[in-house]
Amino acid sequence: MFEIVGEKDITRAIVRGFAKDLQDYAESEVIIVGGGPSGLMAGKELANKGVKILIIERNNYLGGGFWIGGFLMNKITVRAPAEKVLDELGIPYEEFSKGLYVTSGPHACSKLVAAACDAGVNILNMVKFDDVVFHEDRVSGVVVNWTPVSALPREITCVDPIALESRIVIDATGHDACVVKKLEERGLLKTRGFGAMWVEKSEGLIVEHTGEVHPGLITTGMAVSTTYGLPRMGPTFGAMLLSGKRAAEIAHEKLSKSK
Numbered sequence: 001m002f003e004i005v006g007e008k009d010i011t012r013a014i015v016r017g018f019a020k021d022l023q024d025y026a027e028s029e030v031i032i033v034g035g036g037p038s039g040l041m042a043g044k045e046l047a048n049k050g051v052k053i054l055i056i057e058r059n060n061y062l063g064g065g066f067w068i069g070g071f072l073m074n075k076i077t078v079r080a081p082a083e084k085v086l087d088e089l090g091i092p093y094e095e096f097s098k099g100l101y102v103t104s105g106p107h108a109c110s111k112l113v114a115a116a117c118d119a120g121v122n123i124l125n126m127v128k129f130d131d132v133v134f135h136e137d138r139v140s141g142v143v144v145n146w147t148p149v150s151a152l153p154r155e156i157t158c159v160d161p162i163a164l165e166s167r168i169v170i171d172a173t174g175h176d177a178c179v180v181k182k183l184e185e186r187g188l189l190k191t192r193g194f195g196a197m198w199v200e201k202s203e204g205l206i207v208e209h210t211g212e213v214h215p216g217l218i219t220t221g222m223a224v225s226t227t228y229g230l231p232r233m234g235p236t237f238g239a240m241l242l243s244g245k246r247a248a249e250i251a252h253e254k255l256s257k258s259k
Contacts, residue, residue, distance in 0.1 A: 025122050028054040030251055031142055031166040033129045033179050036064025037109075037237055038221030039172030040116045041085070041244025042251070047119035049252055054164065055121055058128040058147045062116075063109040064174065070235025074105035079203065082238025085245075089115055129178050130161045132169065132217075139216035141165035142179070167258065168251050171219045172244070177226040183214055192229025194222065202231035203239035210246040212254070220247035 030046055032039045035057035043053045061067070069075045078086065080099040086092075089111045093103035117123070126147045133141030145161035171179035175194055183189050206224045213219050219227050220243045233239055 021122055022124075025052075025054045025124075026164055028052045028122075028164070028166045029255060030054075030168045030170060031056060031164060032170040032172050033142060034064070034172035034174060034221075034223075035059075035062040035123065035125065036172060036174060036221060037066040037112060037240040038244035038247070039170065040112050040121075041241050042170055042172065042220055042247040043121040043244075044112070044116040044119045045245055045248030046251060047116070047121045049248075051252065051255065053121045054166070055116070055123045056127050056129055056142060056144055056164075057123060057125040060126050062113050062123065062125065065235075066109040066112065066237060066240075067105050069105045076103050076105045076108050077101065077236045078103075078238040078241070079236060080238075082241055085238075085241040129173070132179060132182050133163050133165060137215060139169050139179075139183075139214060140167075142169060167216070168254060169217050170247055170251060171213075171217060171223045172221050172247075174222045175226050175232070177219065177223040179217060180213060180219060180223060180227050183217070189214055191227050194225040195229055195231045197234050198231035199234050199236055202233045203236065203242075205230045206233065206239040207242045207246055210243045211250055218247050218251055220244050 029052040032043050032055045035055045039055055043055050047053045078101050083101045086103060091103055091108045091111050093101045096102045127144050128147045128150050129142055130145050131143035132139050141164050143161045143163045149157045149159045169179060171177060177191060180191055184191050209224050209228050210220050213227055221240050225232055
């Protein structure tokens with residue numbers, strides 16, 4: 001039934017493919033840290049414009065909370081006008097009440113992941129952000145290591161990370177805001193921490209505040225909330241999708257001006 005292929009051939013195919021990707025993406029135009037809905041959306045939008053994109057994801061899966069919605073109940077809600085993104089991605093949904101829409105988490109998430117991949121986004125999963133590359137007062141890339149390395153006792157996993165360069169880094173790490181906090185550790189900016197839930201206010205504020213927080217670093221999604229002390233959003237995802245779009249617009253504008 002199947003072609004005759006040896007185990008050695010399978011191993012070589014894996015090693016060659018991964019090594020090629022790693023070599024090609026040692027330098028990208030944009031690195032997105034975090035493969036949740038805002039990061040995937042930003043990556044898809046930029047890749048569709050021909051920008052070379054790498055997403056770093058610490059988990060083995062992409063999509064973050066987009067798979068499961070709220071309280072382990074896998075329904076995703078969005079408020080108008082974010083249903084237009086569902087239309088763009090071909091995700092079916094129903095209107096629950098005026099301006100509030102509900103869809104399947106697995107269907108929505110798999111469509112968004114596929115759209116990012118189809119657009120040309122490259123992905124390193126099980127790879128964890130460790131630090132920033134910083135040149136001449138500007139974020140110029142990321143330092144990364146395998147996720148399992150950071151989960152084991154240091155005395156048995158003293159493995160140096162590697163660095164990947166880029167012209168822009170987008171922090172899409174959710175409430176952790178991992179990239180922004182690396183700059184805060186060095187006294188380069190100050191975060192305020194996310195506030196209490198207020199869905200009606202938070203979604204608009206997150207999209208409005210999406211932008212560059214330091215030369216070379218853009219925040220999107222819930223990392224924006226943590227950076228500026230905005231209300232947390234809860235299990236509705238419209239602002240994640242629209243914040244990702246906004247981050248892509250800003251990144252593309254900055255790339256265009258710097259050419």
